[in-house]
Amino acid sequence: MELKTQRPQLVLASSSPRRMALLQQIGVEPDALIPADVDETPKRMELPRSLAVRLASEKAKAAHRIAETREGCAGAYLIAADTVVCVGRRILPKCELAEEAEDCLRLLSGRAHRVYTGVSLITPKGAERRKLVETRVRFKRLSAAEIEAYVASDEWRGKAGGYAIQGFAGSFVVKLIGSYSSVVGLPLHEVMALLVGEGYPAHVGWGAGQ
Numbered sequence: 534m535e536l537k538t539q540r541p542q543l544v545l546a547s548s549s550p551r552r553m554a555l556l557q558q559i560g561v562e563p564d565a566l567i568p569a570d571v572d573e574t575p576k577r578m579e580l581p582r583s584l585a586v587r588l589a590s591e592k593a594k595a596a597h598r599i600a601e602t603r604e605g606c607a608g609a610y611l612i613a614a615d616t617v618v619c620v621g622r623r624i625l626p627k628c629e630l631a632e633e634a635e636d637c638l639r640l641l642s643g644r645a646h647r648v649y650t651g652v653s654l655i656t657p658k659g660a661e662r663r664k665l666v667e668t669r670v671r672f673k674r675l676s677a678a679e680i681e682a683y684v685a686s687d688e689w690r691g692k693a694g695g696y697a698i699q700g701f702a703g704s705f706v707v708k709l710i711g712s713y714s715s716v717v718g719l720p721l722h723e724v725m726a727l728l729v730g731e732g733y734p735a736h737v738g739w740g741a742g743q
Contacts, residue, residue, distance in 0.1 A: 540737055541657065542609035543728075546596030551699070552614065555719040560738040561728070565606050569595035569613065573627070581619035582649045586665050588615035589651030597655045610733050611655040614719050618694030620646045628695040631684050637695030638683065643674035645708075646694070650715040654727045662727050666720040668711025670698075675705060 545552060545563035556563060569592040575584050593613035600606040618625045620640055628634040652664040675683075683689065688700040696702035698716045714721045728735045
């Protein structure tokens, strides 16, 4: 029997192709992308987990303000996320320079680090729901040649901690405890739980042969 449920609008507050692909993996197709431009500079003494939650919330609120002025987006569900990579309390940058990526990889080599992803959902009624997901990742000891080759790949550009786990850097991971999709950029279990918990029919597309 074909499902006829009218699906409400969903906005993704990001232009990240990784987050879009992750949502599509679980059958959730955003109706619009509204990337939010916020200052991602950590506050003085701000902890990594607090930063991830704050930035996800700020991105959601900034995108929500824009969505409310756009035809077809007002009153939509809106999801935003931010991923922070850290060693202890040290927050690693979203690398834009090769030197930054090299420094991050040398720091991560042979040791464990944590990845925090904050998720914020704004409902059609304007309520905000938040989640924080913590994942522990351990890298193998990286040789100078491996670091050089990875930096040459350019996969690190714009990535927190200077690596993309879904690419070549997947070969660096010795152990992962937590959510793989969260390290990529969006914790799927938590996102689905937020959407379904707030009444979004996230499973409708599953019966349509998608």
